[in-house]
Amino acid sequence: MLQRIYDWVDERMDITPLWRDIADHEVPEHVNPAHHFSAFVYCFGGLTFFTVVIQFLSGMFLTMYYVPDIINAYESVMYLQSEVAFGMIVRGMHHWGASVVIVMMFLHTLRVFFTGAYKKPRELNWVVGVLIFFVILGLGFTGYLLPWDMKAYFATVVALEIAESVPVVGEMIRVLLAGHEELLGAQTLTRFFAIHVFFLPGALLGLLAAHFIMIRRQGISGPL
Amino acid sequence: MHRGKGMKFVGDSRIPAEKKPNIPKDYSEYPGKTEAFWPNYLLKEWMIGAVFLIGFLCFTAVNPVSLEGIADPTDSGYIPLPDWYFLFLYQLLKYEYASGTFELFGNVIIPGLAFGALLLAPWLDPGPERRPSKRPVGTGLMLLATISVIYLTWEAVDQHDWEAAEEQGEILDEDDIQEVDMDHAGYEIYEEQGCIECHGEQLEGSGAAGPNLYDLPYGAEDIANISVEGIGEMPAGMFDGSDEELEIMSEYIEAEGQPNGDDDEDEDEDDEDEEDE
Amino acid sequence: MSEKEHNVSRRQFLTYTLTGVGGFMAAGMLMPMVRMAVDPVLEVGAEGDMVAVADLDELTEEPQSFPLNFEQDDGWYEAEIEETAWIYLDGDDVVALSPECTHLGCTVNWEANEDEPERFFCPCHFGLFERDGTNVPNTPPTEPLHRYEHEVRDGTVYLGRPQPQV
Numbered sequence: 261m262l263q264r265i266y267d268w269v270d271e272r273m274d275i276t277p278l279w280r281d282i283a284d285h286e287v288p289e290h291v292n293p294a295h296h297f298s299a300f301v302y303c304f305g306g307l308t309f310f311t312v313v314i315q316f317l318s319g320m321f322l323t324m325y326y327v328p329d330i331i332n333a334y335e336s337v338m339y340l341q342s343e344v345a346f347g348m349i350v351r352g353m354h355h356w357g358a359s360v361v362i363v364m365m366f367l368h369t370l371r372v373f374f375t376g377a378y379k380k381p382r383e384l385n386w387v388v389g390v391l392i393f394f395v396i397l398g399l400g401f402t403g404y405l406l407p408w409d410m411k412a413y414f415a416t417v418v419a420l421e422i423a424e425s426v427p428v429v430g431e432m433i434r435v436l437l438a439g440h441e442e443l444l445g446a447q448t449l450t451r452f453f454a455i456h457v458f459f460l461p462g463a464l465l466g467l468l469a470a471h472f473i474m475i476r477r478q479g480i481s482g483p484l
Numbered sequence: 485m486h487r488g489k490g491m492k493f494v495g496d497s498r499i500p501a502e503k504k505p506n507i508p509k510d511y512s513e514y515p516g517k518t519e520a521f522w523p524n525y526l527l528k529e530w531m532i533g534a535v536f537l538i539g540f541l542c543f544t545a546v547n548p549v550s551l552e553g554i555a556d557p558t559d560s561g562y563i564p565l566p567d568w569y570f571l572f573l574y575q576l577l578k579y580e581y582a583s584g585t586f587e588l589f590g591n592v593i594i595p596g597l598a599f600g601a602l603l604l605a606p607w608l609d610p611g612p613e614r615r616p617s618k619r620p621v622g623t624g625l626m627l628l629a630t631i632s633v634i635y636l637t638w639e640a641v642d643q644h645d646w647e648a649a650e651e652q653g654e655i656l657d658e659d660d661i662q663e664v665d666m667d668h669a670g671y672e673i674y675e676e677q678g679c680i681e682c683h684g685e686q687l688e689g690s691g692a693a694g695p696n697l698y699d700l701p702y703g704a705e706d707i708a709n710i711s712v713e714g715i716g717e718m719p720a721g722m723f724d725g726s727d728e729e730l731e732i733m734s735e736y737i738e739a740e741g742q743p744n745g746d747d748d749e750d751e752d753e754d755d756e757d758e759e760d761e
Numbered sequence: 762m763s764e765k766e767h768n769v770s771r772r773q774f775l776t777y778t779l780t781g782v783g784g785f786m787a788a789g790m791l792m793p794m795v796r797m798a799v800d801p802v803l804e805v806g807a808e809g810d811m812v813a814v815a816d817l818d819e820l821t822e823e824p825q826s827f828p829l830n831f832e833q834d835d836g837w838y839e840a841e842i843e844e845t846a847w848i849y850l851d852g853d854d855v856v857a858l859s860p861e862c863t864h865l866g867c868t869v870n871w872e873a874n875e876d877e878p879e880r881f882f883c884p885c886h887f888g889l890f891e892r893d894g895t896n897v898p899n900t901p902p903t904e905p906l907h908r909y910e911h912e913v914r915d916g917t918v919y920l921g922r923p924q925p926q927v
Contacts (some may be wrong), residue, residue: 274499276506283522286511294528295517303532310533314540330838334554342549352544362569373605373626376614383606390603392744397569404567410653413555414564418574421866425591435802443557445835447801484613558843563884564867577864578886580899587864587903676819 290483301375302480304368308375308453309468311361315399316461318354326406328453331447333408358400365396385474392467395460402456408449416452417444552653562652565644572636575643588674598629626685661688668743670736673729679711687741698740809862811912811919815848817855824871824881824892826860829920846909846920847871851893857909858894859923864902865893881901881906894926 270276289295291302324341325347327333340347369389372378378386424434439447452476492501511518519525556562566574573595576582582590601608608623611649616623664686665671674680674687683689689696708730711723723730736743770778814829824847831840847858847869860868862883869890874882880897881890889897894906910921 270503271494272497274497274503276504280506282503285508285521286509286514286518287521287525288514288518289516292517292525292528293532306529307533307536309534311540330835338551341549345809348548349541349544349670352547352549352671353541355549356540356544356547358567359569369602370626370630374616376616376619378606379612379614380606380610386606387603390599390605393602400569406557407551409552410555410559410562410604411552411565413557414562415566416648417507417866418564419566419570421864422573422577422591425587427588427592432802436799440835441801441804443833445557445837446838447836449688459750481614484660577901585903587901649774 267302275406282476284296285479288480288482291480301367301371301450304364304371307430308361308364308368311357311364312464312468314353318350318357319457319461322354322456328406328450330408330449333406333449337407337409338459355402358403360402361396365393369393373483375484382474382481385471385478388467388470388474392464392471395464395467399456399464402452402460403451405452406456413444418447420444550653559652563645563649565649568637568641571640572633575636575640578643596626601625661686662740662742664741665744666734668741670733670743671741673725673733674736677711677725677729677733679722679723679733697737700738702738704731704734704738707737771785803844811910811921813917814846814920815918816916816919817913820848820850820855820918822850824858826871829882846923847906850917855911855913855918856893857911857918857920859909860909861923862888862902863896863904863906863925869906872918 291299293299293303325336325344325434327336333417337351341351342348372386372389376391401419405412420434420438423437424430435441437448437451438444439451493499494501508520508522511520547720565571576594577587577590579590580586584595605622609619611619613619674683683695683697687697702710712732723733725733807926810831812829812831815827819827826845827848828843828845830843832840833840845860847857847860858881860870860881861865862869862885864883867870867886867888869881869883869888870877871881873884874880874887874889877889879892881892881894883902886901888902889900890902890906891897894908896902898907905926907923908926909923912919912921
């Protein structure tokens with residue numbers, strides 16, 4: 261039955277080449293942990309992506325309960341983690357997942373660096389990778405404020421002070437992030453929410469696509 | 485791709501009528517034990533992924549995420565701490581040459597150089613050599629950066645007062661806060677003498693700085709003594725008013741801020757409780 | 762007439778036009794959005810009023826912390842904000858210092874560190890300030906504690922907003 265549906269669609273859309281282009285590529289021996297255990301270091305990129313997928317999904321589901329407003333944000337987080345079944349698990353996945361992404365990405369960066377995989381012709385992919393690194397750090401920074409509890413609030417106060425100390429444009433960066441010229445309040449929370457949920461994930465999707473397309477075009481770097 | 489004359493299409497569309505066989509490519513001619521990504525390698529990768537996911541879910545299940553009290557911008561005693569992966573930057577700013585007159589170094593120049601160098605690594609290290617041992621400068625700098633990040637994170641964790649951090653973030657349950665009579669002379673003295681700084685506007689305490697003053701195991705005289713001589717972490721000499729004031733205040737505190745009863749307040753609280761439920 | 766005789770070829774012309782129209786569409790879409798996003802940067806701050814904080818005879822030579830309340834606009838919220846100020850007498854002059862550390866905005870306390878008497882101490886990065894708010898060299902803060910604008914009328918101390926004292 262499934263095969264017949266597939267054939268019916270394939271006849272009209274010719275979908276086989278679409279996904280075969282993605283599926284058909286070779287995995288060389290030196291990156292395959294099944295053949296050389298030390299090749300497990302090549303898993304970190306994949307695990308980073310896997311955790312990012314978890315982040316996207318858990319984040320989407322968290323917004324079903326979360327309200328980005330100084331009066332209600334805290335209450336909604338409190339409600340979702342104490343009253344909603346599995347709320348604590350989903351929030352936990354998003355919270356701990358953020359840490360796991362950072363760790364995995366750090367290890368992936370070290371692997372790429374120490375195997376010299378960023379050398380010609382893969383310079384651009386390295387740059388895109390570092391941009392992904394920055395976007396992820398930005399996601400960590402903006403996401404930390406959203407529960408609107410004490411540690412979230414005061415960590416962000418300090419971070420904004422650091423931003424303000426940048427010469428010339430510092431003050432502007434601070435106000436642009438905070439949405440208010442002196443305090444960190446209602447407009448900061450909505451801004452951070454928008455950045456965390458729409459702007460940075462959008463950028464991340466684009467960068468990830470570029471990252472993967474480049475890997476496929478150039479292939480995995482050879483053995484040392 | 486096959487194009488041109490003789491091509492057959494499905495109806496008037498541009499979909500070719502001839503189908504390619506849906507089979508994986510053959511990688512047997514490739515060097516070493518190269519295998520197909522789909523489905524051979526992906527299956528192994530997903531098995532690792534499944535194990536990873538189980539570990540991750542178990543960790544999540546046994547480690548509930550902490551939620552501190554709701555953000556209170558006026559809590560002046562709160563010592564902030566960023567999430568752990570920003571600790572190395574936070575720690576950097578504590579050092580003499582990264583703060584004070586050198587603030588620019590710590591806040592902008594050092595992180596800017598480090599992250600800038602990371603971004604531009606392919607051009608800073610343009611040689612064709614890939615082995616770490618053959619490019620000692622790049623390898624050395626990266627090792628140094630990695631060790632510094634780990635060391636700074638460690639130092640930040642080590643220097644932070646985790647016990648105080650836990651206490652200061654504790655959620656003050658609203659039910660635990662009692663309305664006190666703020667018009668009473670005792671409250672005025674309580675406020676004037678600065679007791680309010682640590683023990684709170686409603687005698688509810690403020691996390692690390694001072695405990696609440698409800699249900700104390702002391703009489704008015706003991707309270708008066710403690711106010712003057714201190715107890716535990718509370719230093720002596722906090723109170724410097726007259727004996728008369730001292731008496732009024734300690735009686736006020738003994739009565740938990742409600743020397744004249746508190747009928748109205750109770751009703752209000754009940755209303756709120758009903759709404760909550 | 763061949764294309765080479767023109768300074769701008771047909772294809773170049775089309776490309777330029779396409780870029781122009783595309784740029785116009787992008788700008789038309791983004792202009793309102795960006796203007797909205799940067800609005801807080803361009804907004805001009807309102808002047809605050811002076812607030813009564815303490816009676817003159819409450820003040821001593823020793824800095825004491827006093828709460829001060831003022832109205833604050835936070836977007837669609839209007840809040841009654843409570844701040845604190847360290848106030849003391851310097852001879853006949855009233856000095857009111859903001860407790861906000863000029864390093865990274867933590868809160869300083871008078872004589873909070875036993876090893877540093879007669880100084881304001883910041884627990885975050887161990888910043889120190891002298892009694893008059895001057896930052897102690899070789900500690901993280903780079904400028905003195907901000908000073909509140911103040912006014913004494915009929916024995917009552919009124920404070921405005923904190924200003925940098927440089």
